[in-house]
Amino acid sequence: MLKISPDELKLVAQYIHDISGIYLDQSKSYLFETRLGSIATEHGCNTYKELYQKAKTEPSKTIERKIIDAISTNETLFFRDKGPFELLQHKLLPELIDARTPGSPALKTNIKIWSAASSTGQELYSIAIIIKELIPNISKYNIKLLGTDISDGAVAQASRGKYNKFEMERGLPGDKLQRYFTMFGDSWTIKDEIRAMVQFRKLNLMLPFAGLGKFDIIFCRNVAIYFTLPDRQKLFNKIADSLADDGYLIIGSTESLTGICPRFIPKRHLRSIFYQKK
Amino acid sequence: MRNMTILVVDDDPVIRRMLEKRLEKAGYEVLIAEDGYQARKILPQQHIDVVLTDLMMPGSIGGIEVLDIAKNISQNIEVILITAHSSIDTAVEAMKKGAADYLEKPINFDELFLRLEKIANVQSIMRNAQDLSQAMDTTESAAALTIQNLEIRTAELQSRIESIEAILRDEQNPPYERIYKVLDLLTDPQ
Structure with a gap:
């Protein structure tokens, strides 16, 4: 494995922060080596400095994409941590449907949900499955489910909706597995009826995203933990701008907005917390 | 590493006996079913890691049906099918339904032990990952x-x-x- 020097650590950590917002602890040199070593070798670089220079100047951005894919964590599961999904099913969606259903039956109910760090798509597909089960007359709704992630690789896998048995292992009850997935050998593919409900695209949360419009529910779980405090403050401030006035924000179960964004207040429902704008 | 429990399903008593002897000698726990019907009885009652089943057996429960029964009980049960060369197409179909592998008759034991070793490794990694995620x-x-x-x-x-x-x-x-x-x-x- 190609060794990284202290100077290179600093350089590469800064570069990764610039392209992704992800802040990596420089004391964990093995993390850089295990995740970036093979990219360096593959592109004929003998040092990490060389890799950095190549990645920065290469017009196609291929190496930059590979670095982002390698460095971003994609550990995620269907219905990971039941709390937020129960919250969505039993409280947020019913409340939202009440609030958004127009007076005239001729009009459709608009609902927009965003999974801000969608990784390989399990969170957004879990949301789609809940919506499918909760709303019988779905044609009366105009539902937009958007998933975004910084990693091209993650976005591509999410769009395919194909998972291996390790990725399916936890979280998904057998009945949902049979109903919403097709098995082929050791892999499972989400059925078209669910696939058609969602859309994935690449997005760096450090850049402006007001262009996505306003959302009724935003899931932003376990991504801000990789950012520095000032970056987190900026992120949640932009999220507040992108959330409808009566919309809901859900963050990771061990995350907190105290000292990060005073525009949100936490509210408790059973064993979960969600945030609304003041 | 814990010993794996293997369920051998074959209607041929000679092959059954041979598999049982060789697998036990190699340190595996072995359970025996004389046909698909017996396998259907045993599968829900015992903890089984691997099912080694003949593809063609008399009656309406053949190797493919044993595969379905096992996978219904747990996706973690791995199934290896034993087939005659003429039924390889069926074996490939079985792989699509989640079979781990197939072996052609006559059984090459080196090949069989290699496959079992591989399954044991994957299962141990899976268990480790499960323990970690549990923690x-x-x-x-x-x-x-x-x-x-x-x-x-x-x-x-x-x-x-x-x-x-x-x-x-x-x-x-x-x-x-x-x-x-x-x-x-x-x-x-x-």
Whole structure:
């Protein structure tokens, strides 16, 4: 494995922060080596400095994409941590449907949900499955489910909706597995009826995203933990701008907005917390 | 590493006996079923890691049906099919339905042991990953509870501070009245 020097650590950590917002602890040199070593070798670089220079100047951005894919964590599961999904099913969606259903039956109910760090798509597909089960007359709704992630690789896998048995292992009850997935050998593919409900695209949360419009529910779980405090403050401030006035924000179960964004207040429902704008 | 338990399903007593002997000698726990029907009885009652089944057996429960039964009980049960060369197409179909592998007759034991070794390795990695994620879940839910309580409490205190500030700044009331109001608010047990 190609060794990284202290100077290179600093350089590469800064570069990764610039392209992704992800802040990596420089004391964990093995993390850089295990995740970036093979990219360096593959592109004929003998040092990490060389890799950095190549990645920065290469017009196609291929190496930059590979670095982002390698460095971003994609550990995620269907219905990971039941709390937020129960919250969505039993409280947020019913409340939202009440609030958004127009007076005239001729009009459709608009609902927009965003999974801000969608990784390989399990969170957004879990949301789609809940919506499918909760709303019988779905044609009366105009539902937009958007998933975004910084990693091209993650976005591509999410769009395919194909998972291996390790990725399916936890979280998904057998009945949902049979109903919403097709098995082929050791892999499972989400059925078209669910696939058609969602859309994935690449997005760096450090850049402006007001262009996505306003959302009724935003899931932003376990991504801000990789950012520095000032970056987190900026992120949640932009999220507040992108959330409808009566919309809901859900963050990771061990995350907190105290000292990060005073525009949100936490509210408790059973064993979960969600945030609304003041 | 824990010994794997293997269920051998074959209607040929000679092959059955041979598999049983060789697998036991190699250190595996072995269970025997004489046909698909017996396999259907045994599968839900025992913990089985691998099913080694003949593809063609008399009656309506063949190797493919045994595969379905096993996978229905648990996706973690791996199934290896034993087939005659002529039925390889069926074996490939079985792989699509989740079979781990197939072996052609006559059985090459080196090949069989290699496959079993591979399955054992994957299962041990899976168990390890499960243990880790279990540990992570436990830590995470304990931390989540603490953080949620702090988050709500902080928000309550923040809103109390804001009320106190509003009372103290309210020039409609004389200072001593503002102080009484603040003291009332502070002694409120909420």
